Amino acid sequence: MAYTVSRLTDYSAAALEKAADECIAACTAEASEVRSDLDLKSFRDRWMARKNGILTQINDLWLKGAPKEAKREAGIRVNEIKSAVADIIDKAEHIRLEISTAAIQSVDISLPGIRRPIGAEHPVIKTMHEIVGVFQKLGYSVAEGPVVETDYYNFEALNFPPNHPARDTQDTLFIAGQQSKPQRERLLLRTHTSPVQIRTMEKMRPPIRIVIPGTVHRNDPPDASHSPMFHQIEGLAVDTNITFGDLKGTLDHAMKALFGSSVKTHFRPSFFPFTEPSAELYVTCFICGGSGKRGADPCRPCKQTGWIEVLGCGMVDPNVFEFVKDNGYDPKKVSGFAFGMGVDRLALLKYGVDDLQYFFQGDVRFLEQFG
Ligand code: DAH
Numbered sequence: 001m002a003y004t005v006s007r008l009t010d011y012s013a014a015a016l017e018k019a020a021d022e023c024i025a026a027c028t029a030e031a032s033e034v035r036s037d038l039d040l041k042s043f044r045d046r047w048m049a050r051k052n053g054i055l056t057q058i059n060d061l062w063l064k065g066a067p068k069e070a071k072r073e074a075g076i077r078v079n080e081i082k083s084a085v086a087d088i089i090d091k092a093e094h095i096r097l098e099i100s101t102a103a104i105q106s107v108d109i110s111l112p113g114i115r116r117p118i119g120a121e122h123p124v125i126k127t128m129h130e131i132v133g134v135f136q137k138l139g140y141s142v143a144e145g146p147v148v149e150t151d152y153y154n155f156e157a158l159n160f161p162p163n164h165p166a167r168d169t170q171d172t173l174f175i176a177g178q179q180s181k182p183q184r185e186r187l188l189l190r191t192h193t194s195p196v197q198i199r200t201m202e203k204m205r206p207p208i209r210i211v212i213p214g215t216v217h218r219n220d221p222p223d224a225s226h227s228p229m230f231h232q233i234e235g236l237a238v239d240t241n242i243t244f245g246d247l248k249g250t251l252d253h254a255m256k257a258l259f260g261s262s263v264k265t266h267f268r269p270s271f272f273p274f275t276e277p278s279a280e281l282y283v284t285c286f287i288c289g290g291s292g293k294r295g296a297d298p299c300r301p302c303k304q305t306g307w308i309e310v311l312g313c314g315m316v317d318p319n320v321f322e323f324v325k326d327n328g329y330d331p332k333k334v335s336g337f338a339f340g341m342g343v344d345r346l347a348l349l350k351y352g353v354d355d356l357q358y359f360f361q362g363d364v365r366f367l368e369q370f371g
Contacts, residue, residue: 003022003023003026003027003030003054005023005054005057005058005061005062006061007061007065008061008062008065008066011066011067011070011073011074013073016062016070016073016074016077017077019062019077020077020080020081023054023058023081023085024081024084024085024088027047027054027084027085027088028088030043030046030047031043031088031089031091031092034092034095034096037096037100040092040093040096043089043092044089044092044093047085047089048085048089054085055081055082055085058078058081059078062074062077062078063075063078117364117368118371119371120367120368120370120371121370122359122367122370123347123350123351123353123359123367123370124231124343124344124347124359126347126370127343127346127347127350128213128231128233128343130258131211131213131233131254131258131341131343131346132211132213132233134254134257134258135209135211135235135254136211137257138209138250138253138254139209140209140210140211140235140237141209141210141211142210142211142212142213143196143199143200143210143211143212144196144212144213144214145190145193145195145196145199145200145212145214146190147189147190147214147215147216147217148175148187148188148189148190149187149188149189149190149195150184150185150186150187150188151183151184151185151186151187151188152184152185153190153195153198153199154172154188154190154191154192154194154195155167156183156184157195157198157320157323157324158194158195158197158198158273158274158320159273159274159317159319159320160273160274162183164273166271166272166273170191170192170218171191171218171219171220172188172189172191172218172219173188173189173191173217173218173219173228174186174187174188174189175187175188175189189216189217190214190216190217191216191217191218192216192232192234192340193212193213193214193216193232193233193234193340194234194274194338194340196212196214196234197212197234197236197274197316197320197338198320198323198324200212200236201236201238201324201327201329202324202327203327204327205327205328206238206239206240206328206329206334206336207237207238207239207240207334208236208237208238208239209236209237209239210235210236210237211233211234211235212232212233212234212235212236213231213232213233213234213343214231214232214234215229215230215231215232216229216230216231216232217229218230222356222357222360223356223357224354224355224356224357225345225348225356226356227344227356227357227359227360229360230342230343230344231342231343231344232340232341232342232343233340233341233343234338234339234340235337235338235339235340236316236336236337236338237250237336237337237338238316238329238334238335238336239334239335239336240333240334240335241335242315242334242335242336242337243335244277244315244337246337247313247314247315247337247339248265248267250337251265251281251311251313251339252265255281255283255310259283259286260286262284262289263283263284263286264283264284264290265281265282265283266281266282266283266284266307267279267280267281267282267313268280268282270312270314272312272314273317274314274316274317274319274320274338275312275313275314275315275316275317275337275338276314276315276317276318277314277315278312278313278314279312279313279314280309280311280312280313281309281310281311281312281313281339282307282308282309282310283307283308283310284306284307284308285299285301285302285305285306285307285308286308286349287299287301287302287349287352288301288302288306290306290307291306292304292305292306301349308349310341310346311339311340311341311342312339312340312341313337313338313339313340314337314338314339315335315336315337315338316335316336316337316338318331321334344356344359347359351370
């Protein structure tokens with residue numbers, strides 16, 4: 001039976017207390033029945049409505065109708081009821097609010113949580129960091145330079161004279177509309193990280209030991225082993241009395257640190273305009289261990305030779321030092337070695353990936369395997 005306010009005949013303190021208790025208990029019980037916003041509204045109206053709400057009725061029947069001598073006591077009780085009812089309604093409103101907020105972000109703790117995909121280091125960048133790390137431990141610092149470079153830094157100051165055939169090996173991508181400038185100022189996409197050798201020597205006096213990671217571009221159509229954009233790490237050490245022995249010792253150490261201490265290194269004569277003498281460095285194939293075979297099958301990464309070419313290197317050509325002579329690089333006083341390696345190919349071999357394009361397609365299904 002729903003609670004109704006009846007007229008009071010007995011205004012004794014005990015009777016007032018009993019009536020008040022009944023009223024508050026009824027209100028509490030009704031609050032517990034509130035299930036929806038609509039329930040809440042009718043519950044609040046039933047008790048609080050100015051016109052004929054229960055509190056108004058109590059005011060009229062119990063207070064205004066009280067005999068003079070009971071007015072004070074009745075007043076105290078009625079106020080008590082009002083504040084208790086206000087509290088109960090307040091609480092009911094709060095509970096409703098919490099329930100509807102929870103419904104919006106409904107939390108079911110029995111369900112698996114939402115996993116936010118965490119980024120992972122790209123395999124090429126990871127390989128780059130590893131290589132740079134090996135040289136940092138040897139005391140090398142990191143230098144960087146621009147990807148859009150001038151002919152001067154990319155070629156001329158590296159001892160590629162204008163029209164020299166060695167330029168052809170670089171499949172250069174030139175920036176359009178540069179013809180009106182003198183050749184050395186014309187812009188191109190750097191084809192290697194070597195121009196940063198010159199840029200760094202212009203800024204820092206010898207001795208220097210630097211590694212230069214970065215992206216380079218060449219006019220190579222994309223396929224399983226080529227990409228018009230790829231990554232290189234360059235190295236340069238200049239000091240007094242640097243010899244080819246230092247070059248060999250440093251690179252042998254670096255290869256062992258990168259590929260394991262059982263790896264052997266092997267230098268073959270080569271040509272680069274900016275080094276003299278020049279060499280290519282080979283390491284024993286870290287896939288087949290140098291045997292050229294994988295079980296009964298031929299080892300593909302090393303083309304069955306047991307050796308993998310990892311970089312170009314050499315002693316800095318005195319002609320290169322001539323371009324930075326004024327900053328302390330007198331070729332009669334200093335000597336140095338340089339090297340440059342392609343990072344992407346090493347990452348391919350390291351992770352056993354058979355198509356270079358996977359590295360640049362940004363497919364999460366490929367990349368998340370490295371997470
Ligand atoms: N820049 C050369 C290239 O991209 C690689 C290279 C060879 C860099 C010999 C060097 C070096 O510093 O000494 O083919």
